[in-house]
Amino acid sequence: MLKSKAFTHKTKKGTIIKVVKEHYLRDDIGCGISTCRSCVQKTPALLQEKPRVSKLVKKPAYIVPDTNVLYHQIDVIEHQVFVDVIILQTVLEELRHKSIAIYNRVRMLTSDPLRRFYVFCNEHHKETYIEKKQGETINDRNDRAIRTAVHWYGKHANSATPILLTDDKDNRAKAKELGVSTFSVRDFVESLDDCPELVDMVAANEEDLDGKEIGKKEYFDEHASPLQISAGLKAGILFQGTLNISLHNYTEVGLKQTLGLKNLNRAVHGDLIAVQLLPRDQWKAPLVDVVIEEEALGEDDLDQAEDTAAPGDSAMDVDSTNAEVKPTGKVIGIIQRNWRPYCGTIDKKSVVMTGGSGSQNVFFWSMDRRIPKIRIKTKQAISLVGKRIIVAVDGWPRNSRYPSGHFVKTLGEVGDRDTETEVLLLEHDCPYAPFSKHVESFLPPEGESWIVKDEHVAGRWDLRDLDICSIDPPGCTDIDDALHAKPLPNGNFEVGVHIADVSHFVKSGNAMDAEAARRGTTVYLVNKRVDMLPGLLGTNLCSLRSNVDRLAFSVIWEVDQEGEVQSVKYNKSVIRSKHSFTYDEAQARLDDPKMVDPVSQGIKILNQIAKKMRKKRMDRGALTLASPEVKFHLENDSQDPVDVEMKELKDTNALVEEFMLLANIYVAKKIFSHFPDSSMLRRHPKPPRTSFETLLKALEPLGITLDVSTSKTLSDSLDKAVIASDPYFNKLLRIMTTRCMMQAVYFCSGTTAEHEFWHYGLASEIYTHFTSPIRRYADLVVHRLLAAAIGVDRTYSSELTDKVKMTELSDVLNYRHRNAQHAGRSSVELFTTLYFRDKKVDEEGYVIRVLKNGFVVLIPRYGIEGIVYTTAPGAAAGSSAFAFDPAANTLTSPNLTVKIFLKVTVQITIEEAGVTGERSKLVMRLVSPAVPGLSVPPSGQVVEIPEQGPGIPETSSQASQPPATKKARKSKK
Template sequence: MFSTRAFIKKNKVGNYLKNIREHYIRDDIFCGLESCKSCEVLDTSLTGGFNNKNNLFKFNHYIILDTNIILDQIDILEEDVFGNVIILHTVLKEVKHRSLPVYKRLMSIIENPTRHFYIFTNDHHKDTYINQEKGELINDFNDRCIRKACTWYMKHMPNEKFVLITDDRGNRNTARNEKIKTCTITDYVKNLENSKHLQDKLARKDFHTVVDSDDFYPPHLPTVDIIQGIKDGSLHQGTFRASTSNFLEASVNVDEFEEPVIVQGRAGLNRAVDGDFVAIKILSKDEWISPSDIILEDESVTEGVDEVLEKEKVLKKTQKKANAQPTGMVVGIVRRKWRQYCGILQPSNMDGLFHLFVPADRKIPKVRIETRQAEFLRTQKIIVAIDTWPRHSRYPTGHFVRALGKIGDQATENEVVLLEHDVPHSKFSEEVLSFLPKLPWTIKEGDIAARVDLRGLDICSVDPPGCTDIDDALHCREIEDDKLEVGVHIADVSHFIRPGNALDIEASNRATTVYLVNNRIDMVPVLLSSNLCSLRGGEERFAFSCVWIMDKEANILETRFHKSIIKSKKAMTYEEAQMVIDDKHQVHSIAQSLRNLNSLAKILKRGRLDKGALVLASPEVKILMDSETHDPISVEAKKLFETNSMVEEFMLLANISVAQKILKEFPECALLRRHPTPPPNNFDPLVKAGNHLGFAIKIDSGKNLAASLDEAIREDNPFLNTMLRILATRCMMQAVYFSSGMYQKDEYFHYGLAVPLYTHFTSPIRRYADIIVHRLLAVAIGADCTYPDLLDKHKSTDLCKNLNYRNRMAQYAGRASVAFNTHLFFRGKLQDEEGYVLFVKKNALQILIPKYGLECTLYISEEGKTSPFTYDEDHQTQTAGDIVLHAFDPVIVRLTLDSKNIQHEKFILQLVKPHIEGFSIAPLTEMETKHKLTEIESGKKNKKQKKS
């Protein structure tokens, strides 16, 4: 059966066209109830064995939900107190249209048979399908569809009871008139047995209980005015990025301006949250300012507004007109980017149920929530979701989602890091695992025949200590005519992960392996990552090989690619490989291979640098863990060997060679990686710092920048050059994946590497981008067949967006894990350390402590207190008497960890040297240091004894 609707439209030439739409309806759709005698009974999750008990309705019943209940209250619907729930197909489609994340969460509930949720296809059932009336709003039509389904169920199964849950007052009133039993979600939850903790999870859109001010923020413009303003150019839109060092400042990236637009103060920020897509009004040019050079932390836990008003006054006093950037104010929210946030609970100064939640992410404002279990939750790391932000309230309002675990527990903190950075980390599903090879796995003769057999070559891998996911291995051997054959052999992960299956979909979503301190979140199951794909020493493995014929000056004479089978002779660490190279007594084939590789790598690197490749730096550290307590026992800067650079050079060369091949074969859909040239203003901090030090940092080209950095050396400050390179790193744009068909060729350039073409091929165990590149290369050399999505540049672009996002989040998660464990290491410690001034601010110095890779704030002035320092904005200096502090000056600071704020522990710095009367403190004596170390060691012993 089908329903037809005809539409008459007049076309451009004046003719009338009849457009007929057909909608198929059926009379054999199962209602989902086991007890039904009139439908053909099929599989259903609805069961007579589950009772919905509620004091509001004294009978067992089935629940029908409207769309907004699912969108707003998915957190509470995930509680197992809800069962025998009928999800109408009309509602399901609307949820999917309006929020894909909520749709996925809903589907995971529906697919769980223990939850007893059932999808009823009401829009194709002959008795529940209805036409949309002319002029009827879509919301009204959907409500009518829902009520129609409710009344049909009541007639279809008169012995069963059905309850419609909706928060729409008009829909409820109409439903009651139609004799449908209905209530709000709040009333339904409040009348559940033992519902106190459930009430905390209710999302509330109408918080008017707590008021900070009648007009704390300006009103947002109506949507119609925002759309018109953007259309006529009076308003602009962009992504809101909150400052990490000043809670009263943010920036908005707007396409029409080269520089980000600055927004400051309550009125300027106007309830935008980091990540929101906002509408802004640009102020007149005489109101433009430059970014603030003071650090303002929102440390208040009270509900009063006095502190924020005082800090706003401080901000206004320090506004600068020099080097002003476009400045504006948020006038509306185009699209919220709210998510669930991790953090801790702190009580407000209000009595009763209202409390403040402090997010782990400093860029997110505190959130006011209502809870009946505050005493317990204050001991826990918890998750909270934002519901709304009324303009009369200093803080947004939200609701409690769930507790993660005890504050300070290492497993809990790891979970927070993963959740805060949106890292998929659940166990691999049974469906995903079903696509893994069955054990015992053996290489079949047919697989060998299709590959080049390289098992006889002296291939070895060189990786960090403890590496189990070995992606790459190398070989180098002399051949005739004084030539060298050099091979990069990469794990053939694409052999095991086939396009479109559940394993492939999961890997594409995860996109990358995430490395935390003492933990790793794999992109693919461990059977592949640490076993069948890992190029372990002494084991036969499938590989994808890139092989060059070179002369001894590293000139490439020939390049070939092939699928291969290899047997690595040895898996070494960087340090072990370096020892083999340096030990002249070792003359075996692996040693000769490594020495040749090292010699070629030095030539390759010199050639890259001559072309303008940058050598940048970042303060990376390695954390050593106690094997019993799993506490950090040492934090030290990572050591680099020549072999680090050796491996890097050949991985870069392989990536470049593969990029050339796949672009030649697939000019419209090759997956490549680009690094955009930074706009000149990005380099302002670097250029200013160089000028103050007497160095001219040239930024007109990457080659000139590299040369300028090489020349910026001072014998009296050996770390200065490294700090300049750290600063240069922060001036860079993010390198990103892209599909070749979406950009012009001159945009393919990789600025940092100074190469016109680049991709990722060498790490398919831990990067999904490399798997796609492997597939493209395999098709290009005839080693595998293609599939539609691989050659679709638009789908490739969507994939790249996810790859770029996941890659960025993985980096942030890794840094957050290092920061947490560094804090653990420093708890209870008191020590003096060498550091360097990295930035000079109006009220503080940013100090870099290279030994621990730490960047901390040394406050030198506070509001209301006399400071011995005078700030020179033009020269970026702080002067106290005869002492002048510039960027990159060496200092000695006292380093302690302030743990009073459990959520945001921070390092407290005090100046030891240079000595400034009335400000600096005396160095620690040897006796004080020994006494402190004894206390720490005693505490560690006690902890171990408790564990045992």
């Protein structure tokens, strides 16, 4: 059945055109119930004949949630108790426009055959489709469409009753008029006897957040409406921005307008907000170079703080006469909330530890210190004390000091290694759930027995006779690159880089590709890794293991004796690696002149060429920035850290890195020449001079100058910045220079001027990521671009040429890449804390930053850093024995002047988690130089470090990477 709708439309040019929209209605769409005789031949049956029974209805019930239930109560719907659920097409389409993240979670449920979530296309069924009435809003029309579909199911299904789940009272009333069984989520959940924990998971709706349980006093101003915000932005009265609160200073906000606590007006970190400037006499100086951690305040304390705090006020406010006054603003509206599930703990002080099993209002502290504490209502309060839990925010009424939320699930005990690892993955938004059966259905059906066949070789180079080898860390299983080199008759060399052909197994657009794109990258932690691809591919079929045939994508150059590229060619290939080396094993081949077999000769040729190529890169201005890694030795059974050491880089590390860089550069040139508007490239912006100001100032007393005009001048001045008596000084300087760099990012070539493609750190005009498709989705996209560019793939997806989609994908991958790095660093910090638990150790370190209320010290032996406070937390400004000089960047007391490069001894201990629910944290206190009232006595466990100047290893809690990270020792550019 075809329904047509015609209307006229006026174009921008004034032309009147007629538009005809056609809508097909069908009678062959089945209901999905397994015993329905009239539908079983139309569509695959999914719903059971007799779904679960609810006390609310006499018959077994199929659940039909409306859009807002899925949007607000997805945590409940994902519970295993919800099976035999009907998802209407109307609901799914509304949800996709409302939240793509929750839409994807629902699609995961519909793809799981065990959950039996059936999608019913009510908008194309001739008996359930409805027209929009005149004057009816689209929201009202969709609600009516949902009621109509549920009503049809009620007449159609004899063995069970459809239940409409909606928290909209008006929608429930209209559904009952039709004779439809309908309940709120809370009422339905409370009727289920076998899962009482679900009651705590129900999100509060408007009825719950009307303030009856909270209080009558209105603590915050009313938010402006969307229309008022839009008008204010257009008029220039309001300013739009994302609320970005500092991790180290909860009063510091990443907007040009400095916001006070009261004036945040219920905005939460990450929200897109509208800000109004306050009068000039209320402007204040920001709290720069100071660390402030929010105390665990009681209700009365916070009430007083909110009532009295002016913008920028705190216990450690700065003297506005000595700092630049900044504009101060007030949040007058929320443009878009960016709430997410938060990990943390229940505030034990808020729990009544005696009494019955009824619900309690308790407070939850998020692990993310930028999030305010959240009020939740739970029956499990006593049992949740000391546990890591997940809480979701439901809303923040004006008459509540805190946002309200609901319990989602328990993760485990506070301090447990596995629990804390799961928490850091959640907090950094790193997907880590096992791959679904739907995703794994796209793996080769042969499984581990899959082999390269003649049909796979067609169109590929057969390179199985070449002496190819791989060089990786010990225990590496995801080997995605291999190399070879051999002399040519003309005196030149043939050099090849061979990368795992992941695109052969992961086809564009299928569920496995979508999951890989969602994950973006493999996440490497100290004790585990979270793979981007199922293990069958990552550690087996794609991994370029030795002595087995593997599919690859090869780049082969002809290089002369001076390391100059004469020609290059690209193609897919079949290889058979002759050996899988560790770095130490490959280094032994390099160092042993007796090793003259073809593979060893190839490694020596590669090393010879790599050194010449590296010198040419350095001459062009490429930077050598120190970034070694910390490596934990874990006890085999308990996986507890028993030792920690710094990683040592060898010639073979540099060898592999050099040819990975070369491959990435040449592939970037190739894909850009064919896809100038849609290539996925990677750039490293030039850092502004202001980023170097503190470092340059610290170098002045040493008579050392860095020329930061270009990467070449910076590289040359770094080479010259040597103090003969301090061998570590140059390494330290390179560490600190790394901190001044901008972040390298993926981008779509059509969105950026060509002169901005420049990769500052590599001094390369163009760059991309090609060499790690097992662990980075960007590389997989580049493989597809290269295959299309050389004509191997003539049926490539149109998304490869879609500038908008490539830009959106680049943004997602930048987000995932950044979060994976942060998760890796958090894992290092977690295991460092575990290592120092029950220890009190004195270690030598070096001051790398000076703050108003302390200084940051980096410890060479462990590659960790921490703050030595010179002012007690919460103390009034001026109570410290040290005077802060922002011009000289020093802290001065009668006994000591603290400045960058100062060598100190600190005492390292672990402070257990406090009431705010953060992890146990590493604490540093000054031992020497001795300062009365600040220094602590030595612990007697000093580990001496040779007198080698103010040098530190090339790692810190900010730059550390976990030891399992494979590509960190290759190209991290």
